[in-house]
Amino acid sequence: xxxxxxxxxxxxxxxxxxxxxxxxxxxxxxxxxxxxxxxxxxxxxxxxxxxxxxxxxxxxxxxxxxxxxxxxxxxxxxxxxxxxxxxxxxxxxxxxxxxxxxxxxxxxxxxxxxxxxxxxxxxxxxxxxxxxxxxxxxxxxxxxxxxxxxxxxxxxxxxxxxxxxxxxxxxxxxxxxxxxxxxxxxxxxxxxxxxxxxxxxxxxxxxxxxxxxxxxxxxxxxxxxxxxxxxxxxxxxxxxxxxxxxxxxxxxxxxxxxxxxxxxxxxxxxxxxxxxxxxxxxxxxxxxxxxxxxxxxxxxxx
Amino acid sequence: xxxxxxxxxxxxxxxxxxxxxxxxxxxxxxxxxxxxxxxxxxxxxxxxxxxxxxxxxxxxxxxxxxxxxxxxxxxxxxxxxxx
Numbered sequence: 001x002x003x004x005x006x007x008x009x010x011x012x013x014x015x016x017x018x019x020x021x022x023x024x025x026x027x028x029x030x031x032x033x034x035x036x037x038x039x040x041x042x043x044x045x046x047x048x049x050x051x052x053x054x055x056x057x058x059x060x061x062x063x064x065x066x067x068x069x070x071x072x073x074x075x076x077x078x079x080x081x082x083x084x085x086x087x088x089x090x091x092x093x094x095x096x097x098x099x100x101x102x103x104x105x106x107x108x109x110x111x112x113x114x115x116x117x118x119x120x121x122x123x124x125x126x127x128x129x130x131x132x133x134x135x136x137x138x139x140x141x142x143x144x145x146x147x148x149x150x151x152x153x154x155x156x157x158x159x160x161x162x163x164x165x166x167x168x169x170x171x172x173x174x175x176x177x178x179x180x181x182x183x184x185x186x187x188x189x190x191x192x193x194x195x196x197x198x199x200x201x202x203x204x205x206x207x208x209x210x211x212x213x214x215x216x217x218x219x220x221x222x223x224x225x226x227x228x229x230x231x232x233x234x235x236x237x238x239x240x241x242x243x244x245x246x247x248x249x250x251x252x253x254x255x256x257x258x259x260x261x262x263x264x265x266x267x268x269x270x271x272x273x274x275x276x277x278x279x280x281x282x283x284x285x286x287x288x289x290x291x292x293x294x295x296x297x298x299x300x301x302x
Numbered sequence: 303x304x305x306x307x308x309x310x311x312x313x314x315x316x317x318x319x320x321x322x323x324x325x326x327x328x329x330x331x332x333x334x335x336x337x338x339x340x341x342x343x344x345x346x347x348x349x350x351x352x353x354x355x356x357x358x359x360x361x362x363x364x365x366x367x368x369x370x371x372x373x374x375x376x377x378x379x380x381x382x383x384x385x
Contacts, residue, residue, distance in 0.1 A: 157345045266315075
């Protein structure tokens with residue numbers, strides 16, 4: 001039986017103000033397979049993905065993983081206004097949550113590095129946070145945003161799109177960018193975005209974080225999963241292009257595309273069960289290097 | 303699959319129309335006629351069309367006439383592909 005979900009407010013470390021909502025799904029069973037930290041997407045995608053995030057978290061917990069979901073500053077039930085949040089704040093929130101998970105599961109790092117599971121813009125946060133964590137981590141990237149600049153663009157476009165029916169649209173995005181550059185907040189689709197977050201998101205690029213293990217050790221795993229409605233789903237061209245970069249940086253990158261709806265942006269809340277299955281399969285199987293016969297340093301401790 | 307068929311597929315998936323869009327014709331009205339086509343859906347549509355066709359839509363190209371009908375949208379995408 002899977003233990004009950006723990007929901008509580010956690011204060012940020014280092015005297016930063018406010019509190020963040022933490023949802024902790026304790027692992028079922030006596031033998032932990034590891035710990036997973038979920039980093040949610042930006043704005044409406046966060047809302048649209050809540051169900052899938054919950055389904056996956058529960059499935060991982062039932063499979064023996066401890067899963068922590070955190071609401072970032074200004075998002076969901078956490079304190080603060082989105083308008084006052086910065087990308088820097090969000091990376092800190094991710095680091096705090098990772099530290100909480102690590103202290104909850106002491107001694108796991110070498111044996112079972114924690115998984116940073118980032119969805120869309122959350123993937124940008126996951127790699128940014130991983131770059132600041134001295135211990136080895138593993139990455140689970142769901143439909144990662146490759147460039148924050150594109151995500152910001154799509155967000156600002158919502159305002160232009162909102163004016164289409166009235167014959168507007170042209171010049172709207174330019175106006176929003178000018179406001180942000182002048183240090184003013186902007187309002188788009190009911191969200192107030194501040195210059196600090198806009199700048200940070202705009203500059204964020206998905207890059208393989210530095211590898212923390214010795215060269216002779218098993219390369220750290222990064223699992224990259226995409227979802228699309230094509231009949232024979234393949235990872236996007238951009239994802240495939242990233243393969244070489246990640247491998248050159250010392251990561252064991254596994255990529256897979258599964259069939260399903262783009263649930264983070266569909267009109268109705270939709271499920272992608274194939275993604276839940278693929279994620280479970282990826283996290284419960286040994287990594288490719290281990291399967292290739294190299295020593296697997298991850299042992300499940302009694 | 304031709305451009306119109308692909309655009310209709312994207313429309314159907316993005317707006318969660320359950321197959322309805324696959325029966326649209328070039329004359330089918332979009333913006334203002336389909337309640338599911340709100341601003342969030344317009345942006346999702348643009349993004350998916352960009353990714354599916356490998357085109358880039360500039361900020362100043364976002365204009366109501368593009369989304370007036372299936373025909374105008376297909377024409378827009380076709381124009382980008384030909385460029």
